[in-house]
Amino acid sequence: MKIALLGYGKMGKTIEALAIKRGHTIVLRCDDTSENDLKNADIAIDFSIPEAAFNNISKCLNNNTPIVSGTTGWLDKYNDAVALCKDKDGAFIYASNFSLGVTIFFELNKTLAKMMSNLKEYTIDLEEIHHTQKLDAPSGTAITLAESIIDNHQKYTQWKLDSNAENTVSISAKRLDNVPGTHRIKYVSAVDTLEIKHTAHSREGFALGAIVAAEWLVDKTGVFTMKDVLNIR
Structure with missing residues (x-):
């Protein structure tokens, strides 16, 4: 996969290292993005900050870029993100914890x-x-x-x-x-x-879960959770 990392703090860097080990390519590293930045990405993974998360998610969905978000503190707008995903026939996973x-x-x-x-x-x-x-x-x-x-x-x-x-x-x-x-x-x-x-024990568990979710989400349409990724019924 070609991955856009939205939020390049400690989690973003951990995701980058694990993603490369799994054979993926990082095509974008930033804290805030525009639709044009996403043109080379198969999927975006957002671990930014609460103030930027909804904007990042919206831009991805408007650009038809699947988005996995692990940023917390923005959930007052979660229903808006779900509605936008459905309207754009996009793909979106949010989890408060991807471990x-x-x-x-x-x-x-x-x-x-x-x-x-x-x-x-x-x-x-x-x-x-x-x-x-x-x-x-x-x-x-x-x-x-x-x-x-x-x-x-x-x-x-x-x-x-x-x-x-x-x-x-x-x-x-x-x-x-x-x-x-x-x-x-x-x-x-x-x-x-x-x-x-x-x-x-480390950030790697959260990073691995986010990458697994991204691998699962590519080529799908809809709003999902980690229960879908792990097939938990």
Whole structure:
């Protein structure tokens, strides 16, 4: 594939290195783009910043360039991106986390929330830890986890940062040096604690997932998720 990298920070550079190892070519490296820049690209991978993401996605879809986006913090415009993709008969994948392991973790979280829904003795605690350069808090992954709990658990109706409010999934967001990403969900009662946890060891897991998604998306039409890429039903 000929790949346009929209966002050339640490993630962009990691994606570049892995993509080249997998036989792909990088034809564009930038933080913001025009439609003309995309003419030589088979697909674009966006890991830019929240302020640029929707603009990048729109330009790709208007240029009929498939786009994979892992930028978080812009989802107030997600439905607009979906509508544009459908209008242009384009191809688009967004994920708050492209790690293949996290995609499985999302499904474990959903299943566990359903199983715990009728057990009133348990309260929930959701914690995410990332490096100090991460701009948004809570992480997009933590929000995805919290929203899945809300959709599948009878007790919870909203999420908030560091909250003790009733019927609320409280998210704790910590920023520490050299932490690629850790997400932990605990169900706590007076007698025991049940916990699931995903720990990223490096950025390479996120980069590999984005490249796998891009390889899968080429020559397809529609709006997809990582569940489609991994054929999770």
